[in-house]
Amino acid sequence: MKEQGTFRVKKGMAQMQKGGVIMDVTTPEQARIAEQAGAVAVMALERVPADIRAAGGVARMADPEIILKIMDAVTIPVMAKVRIGHFAEAQILEELGVDYIDESEVLTPADEQFHINKHPFKVPFVCGARDLGEALRRISEGAAMIRTKGEPGTGNVVEAVRHMRRVMEQIRQVVHTPDDELVVLAKEMGVSLELVKEVKREGRLPVVNFAAGGIASPADASLMMQLGSDGIFVGSGIFKSQNPQVMAGAIVKATLHYNDPAVLAEVSKGLGEAMRGLEISSLTQADRMQERGI
């Protein structure tokens, strides 16, 4: 008597990641540095988002060989990305045994109309969202974890802040909406009334909600946690910084003691240069990853 891949087990996996930092890595060496620094999981990639941006072209799922080498190198969970709507890539990652799949706007979308139906998979999925409607639509499709989209690979936290504030503001709005008006909100967001009622009852998203997309310093991590994130994804911010090992450890400690300025001041000292970063207004419309898959 053993039931695998239940929603409770998939959602529970994300709950076990709360308060932690998930780091993008491209090699087994980087994965070991992340594990040693206290990462709760690593995201196995061929390129970090900043390099995907720079490379251009079509960005796809990473080579399984890279993912398997990273899985071999660490004892913590390993996540990997698939293109939005590309359920065949997801089937491959599930077969490989990755612990979590990120259906990610960082890669080039494979389907402009449909996200992956995530319910039949035993492996859990995380998806990006810019507002409550996007988050709840992804949860309806079976996502067991949500993260802000932010603007990946920029090292600029402004979009992640916008998305987290927006989700929180809309949750407060739902909580204060009378029951008989919820049906209109549900319709506007394109989700079931049941799900909106659950948000009202719990006063939060029904699954864990992390911050992602542009976090590049301990202070950024603290900011996102103070805005209500359950944890932090750092993409390019660690291995594009001058001293990845120190930066990784500092972001882990800042995520834990996010509301203690003394600890934040201490861990922010002498980190070397953070990643270079991009001003959002310098991006053309086509360069904005967050508008993919809404």
Add this chain to the structure above:
Amino acid sequence: MKIGVLSLQGAVSEHLDQLKRCGVEPAAVKRPGDLEGIAGLIIPGGESTTIGSLMEHFGLNEVIRERCRAGMAVFGTCAGMVLLAREILDGVKDQARLGLMDIKVRRNAFGRQKESFEAPVALKGFDSPVEGVFIRAPIITAAGSGVEVLAAREEGIVAARQGRLLTTSFHPELTGDLRLHLYFIRMCEAK
């Protein structure tokens, strides 16, 4: 009575909520000073490597060991089981831990996340099985003579007690069942 939840990373709020439902005062423990006046401590599920290294860095390891010697009870779930173990299999090199319980624990004993599962667990002394939620769960492969086995599956031991130390491979904090938390509270109350 005040019961603490080690609040470094993982399923912290779930345990705090569960304690509230049991009618005791929950306390988040982030620093050594937070252990003041606490009768018992829950070590939640999460990543054992992360929690272990943060415990060490922020000086909690030694204080928790001392408080245990003075009679504080501890309940470790999942990652908490790994952190309580005297010996860890499939861990990282020199993995930081409390090492309080005379058990040998294998990490991720059931495989990767897609192998995570739910199954009822029959616990010694309980009228009916509890819901077992096993997430990349560890297992006890060997236990010393002072350890009482509370539940086992064919793969190994999934719940055990040694004096004032209690541990489960699974996550009672992810279910509506309060019985294991109430059991731990009774352990904390006992002189």
